[in-house]
Amino acid sequence: xLRIKMLRSSLKSKQLELLLMTLIALCIAPLMSKxxxxxxxxIMIFFFAFANNAWNILSGYVGLVSFxxxxxxxxxxxxxxxxxxxxxVSPWIGMIAGVILTSIVAAALFLPLLKLSGHFFAxxxxxxxxxxxxxxxxxxxxxxxxxxxxxxxASSSLYYFQFSSKIPYYYIALTLLLVQILILYKMERSKxxxxxxxxxxxxxxxxxxxxxVKRYKIIALVLSASFSAxxxxxxxxxxxxxxxxxxxxxxxSVEMLLSAVIGGSGTLLGPVIGAFVLIPVETxxxxxxxxxxxxxxxxxxxILLISVSIFAPGGIYGKASGLLETLRxxxxxxx
Amino acid sequence: xxxxxxxxxxxxxxxxxxxxxALIALGLNVIYGVMDFINFAHGEFIMLSMYxxxxxFVLLGWDPLLSLPISMLMLFGLGAISEIFLVKPIxxxxxxxxxxxxxxxxxxxxxxxTFFWSSTWRTLPTSYSDVVLSLGEIRISLGYxxxxxxxxxxxxxxxxxxxxxxxxxxxxxxxxxxETAKLMGVDVNKIYMLTFGLGSACAxxxxxxxxxxxxIQPEVGEIFCVLSFVICVVGGMGxxxxxxxGGFLIGLTESxxxxxxxxxxxxxxxxxxxxxxxxxxxxxLMGK
Numbered sequence: 001x002l003r004i005k006m007l008r009s010s011l012k013s014k015q016l017e018l019l020l021m022t023l024i025a026l027c028i029a030p031l032m033s034k035x036x037x038x039x040x041x042x043i044m045i046f047f048f049a050f051a052n053n054a055w056n057i058l059s060g061y062v063g064l065v066s067f068x069x070x071x072x073x074x075x076x077x078x079x080x081x082x083x084x085x086x087x088x089v090s091p092w093i094g095m096i097a098g099v100i101l102t103s104i105v106a107a108a109l110f111l112p113l114l115k116l117s118g119h120f121f122a123x124x125x126x127x128x129x130x131x132x133x134x135x136x137x138x139x140x141x142x143x144x145x146x147x148x149x150x151x152x153x154a155s156s157s158l159y160y161f162q163f164s165s166k167i168p169y170y171y172i173a174l175t176l177l178l179v180q181i182l183i184l185y186k187m188e189r190s191k192x193x194x195x196x197x198x199x200x201x202x203x204x205x206x207x208x209x210x211x212x213v214k215r216y217k218i219i220a221l222v223l224s225a226s227f228s229a230x231x232x233x234x235x236x237x238x239x240x241x242x243x244x245x246x247x248x249x250x251x252x253s254v255e256m257l258l259s260a261v262i263g264g265s266g267t268l269l270g271p272v273i274g275a276f277v278l279i280p281v282e283t284x285x286x287x288x289x290x291x292x293x294x295x296x297x298x299x300x301x302x303i304l305l306i307s308v309s310i311f312a313p314g315g316i317y318g319k320a321s322g323l324l325e326t327l328r329x330x331x332x333x334x335x
Numbered sequence: 336x337x338x339x340x341x342x343x344x345x346x347x348x349x350x351x352x353x354x355x356x357a358l359i360a361l362g363l364n365v366i367y368g369v370m371d372f373i374n375f376a377h378g379e380f381i382m383l384s385m386y387x388x389x390x391x392f393v394l395l396g397w398d399p400l401l402s403l404p405i406s407m408l409m410l411f412g413l414g415a416i417s418e419i420f421l422v423k424p425i426x427x428x429x430x431x432x433x434x435x436x437x438x439x440x441x442x443x444x445x446x447x448x449t450f451f452w453s454s455t456w457r458t459l460p461t462s463y464s465d466v467v468l469s470l471g472e473i474r475i476s477l478g479y480x481x482x483x484x485x486x487x488x489x490x491x492x493x494x495x496x497x498x499x500x501x502x503x504x505x506x507x508x509x510x511x512x513x514e515t516a517k518l519m520g521v522d523v524n525k526i527y528m529l530t531f532g533l534g535s536a537c538a539x540x541x542x543x544x545x546x547x548x549x550x551i552q553p554e555v556g557e558i559f560c561v562l563s564f565v566i567c568v569v570g571g572m573g574x575x576x577x578x579x580x581g582g583f584l585i586g587l588t589e590s591x592x593x594x595x596x597x598x599x600x601x602x603x604x605x606x607x608x609x610x611x612x613x614x615x616x617x618x619x620l621m622g623k
Contacts, residue, residue: 113610126561127606127609127610128610130606134599134602135603138599250557254438254442298445299442299447299450301442302442305439306421306439308435309428309436310421313428313429313432
């Protein structure tokens with residue numbers, strides 16, 4: 001008994017050690033490598049990990065699969081950008097405005113859909129996303145199909161969220177991701193997290209046990225949409241160019257769920273692991289095949305998605321922790 | 336042309352394209368009705384059939400309507416193969432897994448097509464695609480008329496197949512009660528393969544017909560796939576007649592919205608109709 005307890009605590013401290021080492025490595029990485037390309041890839045990993053975590057709240061934990069999260073990201077990006085372009089408002093304030101606006105729009109448009117289940121919810125999110133995207137595409141005031149370009153106001157200014165170097169973006173993205181993971185960690189271990197999973201596993205039983213299903217679905221929706229809006233502002237300030245297709249289209253909506261699904265949806269680290277696997281795959285594809293085969297990484301994503309669905313329905317994280325668990329119990333038995 | 340005539344013209348156009356939409360949605364709905372499974376790659380199957388038709392026309396000079404049986408058989412085969420390798424292993428799984436498997440297939444097919452055939456728009460100019468028929472003041476392009484006629488013939492054929500043939504009855508029995516059908520000696524695995532093949536063959540035929548009226552591109556499946564989901568939900572998931580009713584309804588909505596509001600907004604209005612239907616009748620107009 002004692003041995004097992006000691007083993008467990010040593011494992012915990014090992015995990016903590018590993019986590020700290022990873023953190024330190026991530027913090028000093030920009031100092032070690034001056035390559036902007038490396039920084040860009042890392043920023044994209046943080047970006048997609050954050051966006052997939054946002055999707056994961058509604059679709060992974062509560063189990064309402066959404067193909068429409070691009071709409072939330074786009075709304076966040078458009079809100080902060082329009083405030084900046086028209087009134088010179090700092091994107092940081094725009095980010096908060098985006099979160100509020102996106103939460104309201106998400107609640108108004110998706111609320112009636114929350115009672116739908118399974119396929120029907122997934123299909124209706126496509127429709128809602130398309131409505132929002134098409135409205136932006138045909139409204140000249142918000143840039144229409146041409147999109148909006150953010151002019152360079154200052155070469156490096158925290159107030160205007162604009163930097164000539166990639167290093168500040170790196171640290172901002174990393175901080176955002178760490179704060180988000182911390183919030184999600186708290187959420188997962190609070191009653192809210194357990195209610196979410198209860199709703200996913202069996203809605204009727206959850207209801208019978210006294211979980212206010214509707215209320216917790218709304219909480220998940222608003223949380224999920226808010227995080228998407230936050231990363232939308234980051235997208236706008238990083239690329240300095242947004243248009244309806246790139247921020248609200250199919251591709252971004254799918255990329256907001258791929259890492260989560262392949263890494264392991266409904267888990268805390270699944271989306272992060274997924275992003276660390278997928279974004280380098282995309283980069284390698286772009287570097288070696290970019291000119292001749294624009295969408296090659298999507299072919300690989302497709303194959304990965306099919307293989308994960310068939311062979312590891314819990315994602316990479318689920319498969320790996322399952323393997324680890326069997327190894328551990330075998331080892332224990334051997335002792 | 337008077338406003339009334341324009342209105343009639345709009346309705347005619349809506350009904351003509353509606354027949355093709357009905358056939359696309361029928362493919363999706365037959366699969367859902369029997370297997371409780373949604374194929375997100377349905378639109379990609381349409382796209383593949385469009386390219387098959389295009390290349391048979393350009394390289395071999397075969398008219399789309401003559402090469403139709405070949406495209407249809409190809410898509411039937413593709414559907415049956417996908418069923419064996421992709422759908423069968425995950426049939427009992429959670430809905431999420433089913434969604435992502437066929438979504439993976441969609442990504443794979445769409446981007447393979449982009450690689451081989453580039454993302455340029457191609458058109459298929461047949462000898463009759465420019466012919467316009469006049470019915471009083473209403474004008475109908477022969478391409479639309481033919482595609483809608485052939486779609487209707489196939490829809491009726493499929494209906495007869497389900498009503499009259501033993502296999503059709505076995506498929507319907509499986510959709511009603513899988514376990515009982517099994518006890519009655521129906522080979523459910525074979526029925527599933529056949530159903531998936533048939534549903535994909537519908538996409539195949541619709542793809543051939545669409546080449547007569549629509550340009551071809553690797554991402555063309557997207558809108559047809561979304562529209563066919565909308566049609567199935569509006570008409571009633573898994574309901575044969577629902578898909579037909581929904582097809583005509585959405586075809587009409589689309590062309591009326593284009594005429595009364597603005598062509599750019601036609602899909603916004605279709606999606607709004609879809610969401611309103613979902614809220615009022617979540618099981619669709621014909622659903623029970």
